[in-house]
Amino acid sequence: MLTGAAAAAVLAGTAVALPNVRVPSANAVPRPGAARGREVAVFGGGMSGLAAAQELIERGFRVTVYEPTYLGGKARSHDVPGTARGGRKALPGEHGFRFFPGCYQHVPETMERIPLPGGGNVKDRHLISVESAIVAFGQSGYAPLAAPASVIGAVQHLPALTTLDNVRNALTTGLKFVIDIPPTELAYFVNRELIIATSCTERRLGQWEKQSWMEFVKAKGKSAAYERYLAGALTRALVAAKSHTASARTIGQIGLALATSATGLIGQYDAGLVLGGIDKILNAPTNHAWIDPWVAYLRRRGVRFVLGEGVAEFSVAQGRIAGARLMSGRTVTADWYVSAIPMDRLKPLLTPALVHADPSLARIRRLQDDWMVGIQYFMSRRSTLPPGHIAAMGTPWALTGLFQAQPWNVDFAATYGDGRVHDCLSIDISDWDTPGILYGKNAKQCTRREIAREVWAQMSRAMNGGGERLLRSEDIVTWSLDPGVTWSPTIANATPLMVNTANSYADRPTAYTKIPNFFVGGDHVRTNIDLATMEGANESGRRVANAILDAADSPAPPAVVHPLWELPLFDPLKQIDRDRYRAGLPHILDV
Incomplete structure (x- = not known):
């Protein structure tokens, strides 16, 4: 039970931001003699490209988005x-x-800033909560069951949740789980997530990033159901990642974020077990509810869209991007160039000249999708x-x-x-x-x-x-x-997505590069959410915008970039773990 100052501290939350994903802040006063061009060419009209375009057009830049196929990317x-x-x-x-x-914080906030005809915005009119879930199993002996996702969901769907069939299924599945997965293994799995929750950032990156999730939860030697459902299926259902190859840090950290938001104890997350909001969807097809109004809003603000055109090559001269050749053969010139194209399409564009200007870009080739x-x-x-x-x-x-x-x-x-x-x-x-x-x-x-x-x-x-x-x-x-x-x-x-394999964090680019007028957005960029998602792509687009603001010496306020939030009651344990990690000792719960 938390009262008084302790409760206030929990509700405040502790910000957790990853290193090397700094957000360059715009200078209040432009430096004399610095380049202050306002023309931005964004290549890619998916989530990161549209997010970057919005942040930049709202801050006085001129933005052109080049998209070879469809606006909206994998979200369309x-x-x-x-x-x-x-x-x-x-x-x-x-x-x-x-x-x-x-x-999720960035995507709902973007939706809130997209006005709709007749009043309101995309978030308020089209983002809704679903307060229940259906859990089914691909193996005989388990029965599917409906479960509430919140207290309000239990009230809203009480008749469906309390039918004789659903109660029978819940008992059947629960008993089989106890038989197939011993309580000691369930407790052990919870312990592994607690290790993530109380690990310092240094250990998360220095140790857990280098292990797969299957290695981290130590599935070898456990029951077949432990490996199948807890170690494997749960990971696949929540984040579409393969437990044998996915980074333990990434899976553990996003699992912690989902669990933390569900508690309702973090004020920055618009969710909780009582009032719901843990699981939200759009109440109409994505393009109708979100993408089309977004593009219409950006057009009204002045964003220019060139469809049917993609980038074929970035031309480098004297360490800067001198132009971009389109697939049609036409050359585009701008002050700032943004690659917001998917990773699989970016890899062929990593020419020797581009990599020579920023050798770290070569590591993108090692990323997997x-x-x-x-x-x-x-x-x-x-x-x-x-x-x-x-x-x-x-x-x-x-x-x-x-x-x-x-x-x-x-x-x-x-x-x-x-x-x-x-x-x-x-x-x-x-x-x-x-x-x-x-x-x-x-x-x-x-x-x-x-x-x-x-x-x-x-x-x-x-x-x-x-x-x-x-x-x-x-x-x-x-x-x-x-x-x-x-x-x-x-x-x-045509639309694969990057997967966070073990030890892949070092290979992922930041939004800014060593090429002063070249920036990278997409779900493969380093972000705080650290997962190939709409949220990660949106965050990367904001980081691109902030890096351009910084490079252009713009006095405009930076785009908001949210950290993940964790319960501050774990902070003392994280400090203990930080001391142990620096001393070369294992996590105190890692037994």
Whole structure:
């Protein structure tokens, strides 16, 4: 129980920012003789490019965004071609459903600054909480169960949560968990997360960054369920990372942020177990609710968008970027150049001249990416489950999902498609390298139709494990896989994302470089959130803007960059660990 000053300290929170991700602050008065150009060329119209454009245009810079394909990047949604009928909108497809956990700060703040016609802003009108979750399991013996995500969620969805089937499933699953994962192993897993919570920053970077999450939680020698669900599936469901390769520091730290925001004890996080907000989504397709209004706002402010054009080469002269050649052959010149393109497209642009000007950029080539792609099933029957995300734990392809009609509060049949579709089950596929249950092949070896059938088989086995047919094949009207996945002739993915493998932090670039007019944004840039997410990309765009403000000697106030927040009651333990780490001693709980 916390009272008085102790409670105030907890609510204040402790800021945790990573080293080497400093935010250059703008000078109050321009230095005489310094370059103060205002023309910015941003290459890439995804999350980081749009965030940088907003921060810069609002501070008096002239910004042009060059985007070869679609604005919004991996956050965009799209219309499924040829599905609109009778005055309705096309069925809503997407790269993957959106998830805004309570520890996100930059993205909601950006949404709050995007005005909408008729009043209000994107955050207030379109970002909503879902106060329940569905937990399912890809192994027989476990039954799916609905669980509240907050006290308000328990109240809102009490009838659905207290049905005989759900109570029976909860008891069945709980008993099997106790049998399969001994209490001592559950306690040990919690202890490992406590180690992260009480580790100093130096140990997190110097020791835990160099281990994989599977090594850190010491899954070897534990029960099969410990490795499958606690060490593996939980990581995949929350952050779409592979526990065998992901950095223990990254996984542990983001897990700590999610747990900390859920407590409601940190005032900087707009979330808590009582009032909810731990799990938020948009109440409409991403482009309709967010990306389109954002682009419209930036256009009104003066941002110029050049679509169908991407950068092909950065020209270097005398240690500076002298120009950028576009794919069309045209050359662009500006005062400041921003690479906000995905990592896989940046790597081919790392020419000897660019790397010679800043040798640290060569380390980007060592970074790895992975696939996380969505598929939507359009259903003739509306789901009766409480609205919330579905974590299909232990499915071979690491599936998570969301029924959209109920949380969107929309009549699907009247709004989308041809009138036959009443709901949409949007599923993210996070593992493309593990054999499935239907064809015995991994996703990269399958055809488009085989992927659709395999995903449905895995999700159905998990969701129907309690005996009730929550998913029925006969309800599928049609489906849509992210068009970024193509077969030409072999399978390819146009939108991979960087993965934080063990010891990869040193290889990731900062937003500023040694090239004085060249800056880097994207989910591969070092940030406080330290995970390849919309939040990380948005934070990187703000860091780019601040670095340009500093380089241009702008008197404008810097863009806000938020640290992660942790409970200050751990601070004394972190100091003890700092002393132990400097003395070469292990963490006091590392037994």
